[in-house]
Amino acid sequence: MKLKSFIAGACALVVGAVVGVAGPAAADPPGPTTPIDIDGSGGPATQDVMNALANAIGFSSWDPGPPSSLITPKASCANIARPRSDFDGVAALRRSLSSLPTARPNPAFYPITTAIYNNGIANPPIGSRCFEYARSANGPGVNASFTGLLQYVPFAVDGWTVAVGPASGLDATLVRGSFDLAELQSMYNAGTPQTASDGFTYDPVDVSNPLDTPAPGSTAIHLLVPPLGSATRSLFAGAMGFNSNSPPPWVKDTYTPTGGGATQQVQDNDGTAVAQDRNALMPYNTTQWLAQMNHPAIDRRNGARLQNIGTLSPFDATGLRFNTSFHFPLLRGHYNVIPFAATTAGPGTGYLNYLWRIFVDTNSASPLRLCNYNNIITSWGFGVLAPGRCGLIDPALRAYDVSRW
16 A cells, blocks of 8 residues: 655654554555655565554555556656565565665665566666665565665564464354463474363364374364465464475364365464364464454454463453563564665655654654554554664664675
């Protein structure tokens, strides 16, 4: 979604307005506007919260869908292929910056990149400055470099737990206890029966094999995951210790309703599967669950309830916000990727200055500082980072030096 709201009189805003809650999402407008001429793109993980922040502050955030659609982030950037992933967003940013001045002596200009996305079709022209930042649910990884030309700037955290169906009614779950992390890992990666917090034993079964029945005295449990390609599936498989591409036979990405009917595909962050299969347990993104609770227009929980893992709740003490102290393997950091030159740009009205004011500035009264909008961040279910972490310029999060550009 392209969002640019006018900022006349923004400096007069009071701090109370800075932390206001998000309004409803909006669609891409018919063309670019320029209150703050800063555009970004990337994957879907933070699109809603970044759209809300863009609307509140006055910069631009482009959705990763619909697929194959063309966008015009700036009047000089017509008919650009929509970046649809973290990789696409960073590639589009590198192309946009290539050959432009770096505002630093070494190198004085960004190298010409070979980065492409969408098979190189309708990519931003080299040096076009179609985009000035990118959204990313991953850190720099193998592209990290202490002399990198880009900086990954942390701003929020999300994570996963497991979900079961409703507690009562015709669709009431048969999985009434919870498990600790080691027990979940043993069930998912080895199919080992485990005794839950309710004192009952649950045995993972392969529903496609009629000979695979639960051990005597135990209850069958159907372990589900979303389809291949889902970030939930990938991260959860890593935390549980099984291969995301070829899970064991007792882990399925389809289910059959307990009451009968056709086999269905498990949908990511949608509680229908555990509501219809009373023996099912599945990973669910806590941030998505909270966002769906706070924004009924996108609610797909369908009665799904999030479980504790061991003694840790996925929610903080209020029960309404994300627990940033949850199990580390099930947590994920989120970043905005900006030119490293912007990290020391300071106040001003150039594009590097605006990037600094939005993503880096530490002024807790600034209406342009993204990290001041905690209520918007938590409204979309994300966890607020520890003081000093949001907007931190960490040398270990620099990426793409000249050799990798």
